[in-house]
Amino acid sequence: MMGFIWFWLVAVMIVGYVVLDGFDLGVGVLHLFLVRTEAERRATLASIGPVWDGNEVWLLAGGGTLYFAFPLLYASAFSGFYLPLMIVLWLLILRGISIELRNHIDVGVWRALLDGVFGLASALLTIFFGAALANVLRGVPLNADGYFFLPLWTNWQPGLHPGILDWYTVIGGLVALVALTLHGALWLTIKTSGDLAQRARRMVTPLWLALAALTVVSLAATIAVRPVSLNNYFNYPFTFVVPLGVIASMAGIWLLNRNAQPVKAFLSSCLYLFFMLAGACWGLYPTLLPATTGADRDITLTRAISGPHTLAVGLVWWGFGMVLAIGYIVFVYAKFRGKVDLRADGH
Amino acid sequence: MTAELIHRLHFAFTITFHYLFPQLTMGLALLIVVLKSVALKTGSEQWDRAARFWGRIFAINFVFGVVTGIPMEFEFGTNWARFARLSGGVIGQPLAMEGVFSFFLESAFLGLFLYGxxxxxxxxxxxxxxxxxVGSWVSGFFIIVTDAWMQHPVAYDRLPNGQFEVLSFWQLxxxxxxxxxxxxxxxxxxxxxxxxxxxxGAFYLLEGQREQYARIFLKVGVIAGLVASILIIFPTGDLHGKFVARNQPAAIAGMEGLFHSEAGAGLVLMGQPNEETGQIDxxxxxxxxxxxxxxxTTKAEVKGLDQIPRDQWPTALPLLFYAYHIxxxxxxxxxxxMIVSAxxxxxxxxxxxxxxxWALLLSFPLPYIANTAGWMTAELGRQPWLIYGLMRTSEGYSNTVSASNxxxxxxxxxxxxxxxxxLFTVxxxxxxxxxxxxxxxxxEPMRVAGQ
Structure with missing residues (x-):
């Protein structure tokens, strides 16, 4: 029971991270080719300025939660994905520094460089996160102790000894890139005005078409790479509501954006991300990290779960803390609601 | 170089660099509250501007602290996987709590403070x-709790699979x-x-500019500096030292360079520990x-390294000694x-x-050195243990990650x-x-639609 609860709590943290940091990553990708003037760029970046580092906290809090609830998974996955994680860290560092620095520097060339770094780091991060999730879904070559070490790539085939990147995980990376760029475009239609908002809104159509195609391809690829992903769905047929949710939320994005209801379209995109991630988690459950080296080496819930007292204690403070945290988050988003106003904000 | 050494250096280097930023933000956060409180009470625009100025310095430090802090949490898993696997049930807890209780709070209100x-x-x-x-000080608390458990493990049990499990949340x-x-x-x-x-403040006055702000900075800096400089020695340093002496005799012997147990042990102010001859040169x-x-009491016997098995001596004895003395x-x-300045x-x-x-201006790097040396003292004193008395450092690093990676x-x-x-310096x-x-x-003018 504890295992079931903590599995979904960690999943909630991941969803929280993807939904929130997702739009500022998407804005990072988009701003490179959407923005035409310095004022537009400032408005674009100001739309995420007060919130991006709070959004990134979800990654840290999620990582910490994973660490104490499933120490074996944390230890195995983090050391096994050593190289890509270090690259992710470097990208997170470059991204955070570049957005912050451009507020302090008024030389055009440097600003252009920082904007480029910010955009490129954002794009690479979305691809890495998508590929990371695909790696977990595909499985890794776990040894008898529950450890592994993956090279960046091998023969690009998901087999017994895959690399971080193969054709399957590249699809995962592309899904994340397109989904989050779309998410960011919807955010910009809410937060900016005028021409910029119009252009952001027009971006939605091509991104939506690409995402629809990639979603279908990635679902088919997942079933091909790990057919047992479907077991839970067939055992509990009502859970097919999750893929239905994916379809419904995709439709919602399309229709609501066309009817100029940007807030609702953005919320649909949040739901899309939620259903995609929930669907992936449900496909895994109760496995946490499948082994390509044989199902008996899978890292499962029961193998990875922390001691009972740790989890009971954790449930109390986690619940209390997250209620507080959601309180601050709602408060801050409410304070900064509405369109970006460059004259009112700044430091 | 062995994998163990590389992983130790990896963590030590990244955390030493990281801690240059939070030590300032945690200290400044308190001083900014002081500036804002005076501004609120007196309605002085000058104190408000002073607070905003330090808010900007804070913000830069905060971002550097955040981006260099993320790797720290990751490295428990990436570089210290065997340790993470066993310790997650205990220290994963305060690490997750830091995120949940402190970072959300801090980032939310910092956004409001800076932009709103x-x-x-x-x-x-x-x-x-x-x-x-509050957020930054709560964050510091959870990190200290994490380190404290590695230094002085309490309230734990071991599960059949070897993992540590916390027994009492409050004791932890x-x-x-x-x-x-x-x-x-x-x-x-x-x-x-x-x-x-x-x-x-001293820099502005020496330059002969912004005198009214310089005076505010000096006043607040010197008074807070005096209080903190006294508190760091007595009672906090004194009590902490006594507690270390009772619980980690090997650490204190290494810090003080005490090779031989002595009644009426002397305090070495300076010298070079010589591990080969077992004496201070x-x-x-x-x-x-x-x-x-x-x-x-001057008569009490202090345990020296001679009473401690050789394989439990701190592994970098001279470094420990120097760090502590610095x-x-x-x-x-x-x-x-600070007494003279006050x-x-x-x-x-x-x-x-x-x-x-001039003395105040030139002294600003010294607290960074002292804080770093203090942490080196604590962490080197704990060696060769990763969890004091329970798990050696050599048993904790990720042995699937090779030395060259x-x-x-x-x-x-x-x-x-x-x-x-x-970039930070610029x-x-x-x-x-x-x-x-x-x-x-x-x-730039920007058309703003109604809210």
Missing amino acids: EKRISKLMHWFSAVMVF LLNPWGLLQYAHNMTGAVITGSFVMAAV NPIVVNDALSFLIYG MAGLGTWFVLL FLLWRKQLFTARWAL GLFTLLGFMGLYALLGL LIYREISSGPEPKNTPV
């Missing part, structure tokens, strides 16, 4: 500053080691904050002082400097005493952090040059 001043009331803006302070949080270290460490952060603030010693400091020596200088402030002579202003990413971090250090230099007075930053 015109959207909220004065009182609410003051409250945001207080919340940023109220670990006596943690409380003492927290008091000592936060005082150290206030020293960094107040020395930096005083140094900027060229020592300057105060007789009986060590026994007195630890046990309150920290203690600088602590003495902080008290002297005296001059009281006599209304500080603002014209150029020699004192570790070296590659260590070098990557070194290069990246060199770049960050450079940014801070620009903030200090442009000063606290209001700037007419041009804002």
